[in-house]
Amino acid sequence: xxxxxxxxxxxxWGSPFSKRVEIVLKLKGIPYEYIEDxxxxxxxMLLKYNPIHxxxxxxxxxxxxxxxxxxxxxxxxDTWKTSYMILPQDPYERAMARFWxxxxxxxxxxxxxxxxxxxxxxxxxxTKEAYEGLKYLEKELGxxxxxxxxxxxxxxxxxxxxxxxxxxxxxxSGVTIMTAEEFPNLQRWSKEFISNNFIKEVLPPKQKLATLxxxxxxxxxxx
Amino acid sequence: xADEVILLDFWPSMFGMRTRIAxxxxxxxxxxxxxxxxxxxxxxxxxxxxxxxxxxxxHNGKPVCESLxxxxxxxxxxxxxxxxxxxxxxxxxxxxxxxxxxxxxxxxSARLTWGAKGEEQEAGKKEFxxxxxxxxxxxxxxxxxxxxxxxxVDIALxxxxxxxxxxxxxxxxxxxxxxxxxxxxxxxxxxxxSVAKSLPDSEKIIKFVPELKKRFGIx
Numbered sequence: 440x441x442x443x444x445x446x447x448x449x450x451x452w453g454s455p456f457s458k459r460v461e462i463v464l465k466l467k468g469i470p471y472e473y474i475e476d477x478x479x480x481x482x483x484m485l486l487k488y489n490p491i492h493x494x495x496x497x498x499x500x501x502x503x504x505x506x507x508x509x510x511x512x513x514x515x516x517d518t519w520k521t522s523y524m525i526l527p528q529d530p531y532e533r534a535m536a537r538f539w540x541x542x543x544x545x546x547x548x549x550x551x552x553x554x555x556x557x558x559x560x561x562x563x564x565x566t567k568e569a570y571e572g573l574k575y576l577e578k579e580l581g582x583x584x585x586x587x588x589x590x591x592x593x594x595x596x597x598x599x600x601x602x603x604x605x606x607x608x609x610x611x612s613g614v615t616i617m618t619a620e621e622f623p624n625l626q627r628w629s630k631e632f633i634s635n636n637f638i639k640e641v642l643p644p645k646q647k648l649a650t651l652x653x654x655x656x657x658x659x660x661x662x
Numbered sequence: 663x664a665d666e667v668i669l670l671d672f673w674p675s676m677f678g679m680r681t682r683i684a685x686x687x688x689x690x691x692x693x694x695x696x697x698x699x700x701x702x703x704x705x706x707x708x709x710x711x712x713x714x715x716x717x718x719x720x721h722n723g724k725p726v727c728e729s730l731x732x733x734x735x736x737x738x739x740x741x742x743x744x745x746x747x748x749x750x751x752x753x754x755x756x757x758x759x760x761x762x763x764x765x766x767x768x769x770x771s772a773r774l775t776w777g778a779k780g781e782e783q784e785a786g787k788k789e790f791x792x793x794x795x796x797x798x799x800x801x802x803x804x805x806x807x808x809x810x811x812x813x814x815v816d817i818a819l820x821x822x823x824x825x826x827x828x829x830x831x832x833x834x835x836x837x838x839x840x841x842x843x844x845x846x847x848x849x850x851x852x853x854x855x856s857v858a859k860s861l862p863d864s865e866k867i868i869k870f871v872p873e874l875k876k877r878f879g880i881x
Contacts, residue, residue, distance in 0.1 A: 500752075501752075503752055505756075506759060507762055518751045518752075530735055530738035533735070537728075538731055
């Protein structure tokens with residue numbers, strides 16, 4: 440298998456899921472071709488490479504496609520065993536990393552999103568859930584530089600939404616759950632995360648993202 | 663030093679069944695501890711503080727939560743016998759994709775087949791069959807989802823097989839009529855010792871559903 444055969448990423452510039460894949464490719468020094476899908480209009484390429492979910496990101500490597508961002512991230516880790524590894528070696532530590540990544544993906548991000556943009560009747564409940572979720576993450580991070588320890592790892596990548604998008608989403612929606620006072624560890628972590636040279640390269644511009652979010656999801660006052 | 667392996671579980675859980683099967687495949691001796699989900703034990707709350715859910719695998723005192731994460735952990739800790747995930751990265755990614763698909767799709771629609779009424783139930787049945795058909799076409803003519811060997815995707819789905827007769831009874835439909843290949847796959851898997859030891863009888867599940875409905879306050 441020729442590992443150097445071109446890697447393609449089909450993504451959306453504003454999507455934290457899409458960016459997870461780009462972040463890990465950058466961290467591991469793997470060159471790739473980025474193909475922008477179209478907001479609001481799924482391309483033929485997307486439908487071909489991800490017929491099941493019809494969502495970005497999709498990775499194409501050696502002509503074969505892989506979907507689901509965290510599955511893709513683990514595939515990249517398994518395929519390119521470079522000096523930069525994003526998962527620990529120890530099986531227990533790996534299980535913990537997978538647990539927290541899943542928690543971010545399925546609980547915290549979902550609750551945050553619904554708290555900011557969901558139906559008004561559910562916002563109180565979702566806000567409480569998002570707050571509790573962030574508290575668990577705050578505790579898990581503790582004094583560490585990153586969830587992965589000294590270097591950015593699987594959980595940090597999974598939590599890219601919290602590191603960068605969350606601030607912009609809170610501003611755009613007018614809903615504030617994560618404050619510096621209540622979440623000093625996460626606040627510190629997000630500053631370090633977004634100042635990483637590789638990550639900086641791929642993050643979408645703040646203003647452009649804010650405009651997109653407001654256009655797509657409206658404001659808190661509308662229902 | 664002998665490993666101490668404890669599994670906090672609930673007998674009808676199709677998620678708990680995954681972990682039971684994985685441990686059996688690896689011939690790992692474990693202490694199965696039945697949990698009362700309506701009166702959660704201190705150990706469950708301590709070992710899974712975030713979700714308070716079963717199954718919880720406790721290995722030498724350290725908890726691992728989430729059934730598919732447990733299956734992968736078991737595969738990594740006891741690699742010598744019966745590998746559960748492929749070694750090829752692409753095949754691994756495919757297995758994980760389908761495990762994730764099963765997790766995201768099957769339970770929600772299956773639940774509607776017995777937990778809903780009228781239009782909602784009909785819509786649930788329809789979606790459930792569509793999802794099973796997608797899985798059936800992924801299986802194709804293979805013996806198992808991974809090909810020749812029983813593995814991760816089979817383990818992710820097989821627990822639901824023990825609930826099929828209950829879905830059919832309470833939903834008033836036939837899964838075999840729509841997905842014969844999947845039923846044949848289920849029967850093949852059920853012949854494996856690890857699966858036979860880990861799945862409850864369909865009859866027991868059928869008797870359990872009305873009790874479950876009462877607990878959830880469903881008529």
